[in-house]
Amino acid sequence: MTVRETFLELKRTPLYGTHKSLGARIVPFAGWEMPVQYSGVIDEHLAVRNACGLFDVSHMGEILITGPGAIKAVQRLGTNDIEKAVEGQCQYTPLCYPDGGVVDDCIVYRFGPERFLICVNASNTDKAFEWMRSEAGKMAAIRNVSADYAEIAIQGPFSAGILKKITDKDPAPVKRYHFIEAKAAGVPAIISRTGYTGEDGFEVYSAPDSAVKVWDALMDAGKDSGIKPAGLGARDTLRLEMGYPLYGHELSEKITPIEAGLGRFVALDKAGFIGREALKKQVEKGAGKAIIGFEMLEAGVPRQGYDVAALGVKLGEVTSGTHSPSLGRGVGMAYVDASLISPGINIDIMVRGRALKAKTVRTPFYSRQRGKIPA
Amino acid sequence: MEFPKDLKYTKEHEWVKLEGNVVVVGITDYAQDSLGDVVYVELPQEGVGVTKNESFGVVESVKAVSDLYSPVSGSVAEVNDAIVDNPEVINEDPYGDAWMIKVELSNAGELDDLMNADDYQKFIEEEK
Incomplete structure (x- = not known):
């Protein structure tokens, strides 16, 4: 009964019906009923890496x-x-x-x-x-x-060409991390060259009652380019391959941006922001703990909460892990003792009582230009 | 979704095929579809004992870890090592190439507790 009540409180994005008709598997996520996959996580992941994927991120x-x-x-x-x-x-x-x-x-x-x-x-x-x-x-x-906006992310190497077909301004000149206001599928939109996949791409904000129109127009504009709808499953494997942090995993009320390796987004020379003194101290004295990337050296999939050890001593826990579709092996990030911050250190990931061999590596795990980045 | 008539089924979505005194065990089409892309499988060694309703291995998709439950008790007579190297076969051919283990039965009576194809299909529809 509790389960049913919880389910009734979940919110639906304006694209819920579209997802259902596309055969999506819907799961509860952050208070929303969201598509986790359509054709399959790996298929959608590779579509974004090689062609184009469309994500409903209206829950943001x-x-x-x-x-x-x-x-x-x-x-x-x-x-x-x-x-x-x-x-x-x-x-x-x-x-x-x-x-x-x-x-x-x-x-x-x-x-x-x-x-x-x-x-x-x-x-x-x-x-x-x-x-x-x-x-x-x-x-x-x-x-x-939040209720004024739906958000659709179009991600992958063909994104700019597909998006151009439905907008009144060419998005191609928009630089990474810049945005324009334009019409998409005839409706007002904010279009930013941003995303969470490591590929070129855009995020399109529109009024909720226009979301289906924008989505359908993009799916139609991309049909000859191999566009596919992509769910939360692929969104997670894509961001993980890039080593991007996810709140609740690599960032939290307990894990600071300095520990997470995000010092370049902490402007210590700026006065008066909340947290400055604590973060400055971590930079000057060392944080003691750090988020690191690691790659499995034997078969096995690391998962959040698994212990990380070296020479039999627990040194931290996995914060995110998956099977990387691009690399074909397990990769993950972990919150560990800062002694493990350098790449190339042998560690063990404790999987169901067994110590599986892994190695610390630099992130991103995957790079489009260079293929796999060596440690 | 397929439910071959010559198999027996468990509520944990394993299938069983009787071949003399040995049974072949795998996971159902419904199970592989629910899991999504299977990327890892862990199976027992030949010769070890398995117990009805207890875990004999693990299957992992990109998103989730699931235990494999033995439909019967007995000892493992053969293990399909090929799927350990190519776990995606579990999605492609769950009733054929992706069989998991063969078990020498210690109690053939346990087979009576399993569902036939029609009952399993009904069970799934009720579970949805």
């Missing part, structure tokens, strides 16, 4: 910060420096607590000095919104506008 949250104090609010909340972004640019930033733990990691869209749209994780939308309001609500108007 959007928070709008406006007013004369908007830039100050963003500067106080984020660890990155939004002054370094121009109008029409996006920027990745963690939001931290005073102790350096992470509230959420998000992408800030700079529309102007008085207008910022912040894309946050679905699982953290309410928490991040409350945090922003409590810490910066007096500096600017902060609104949760």
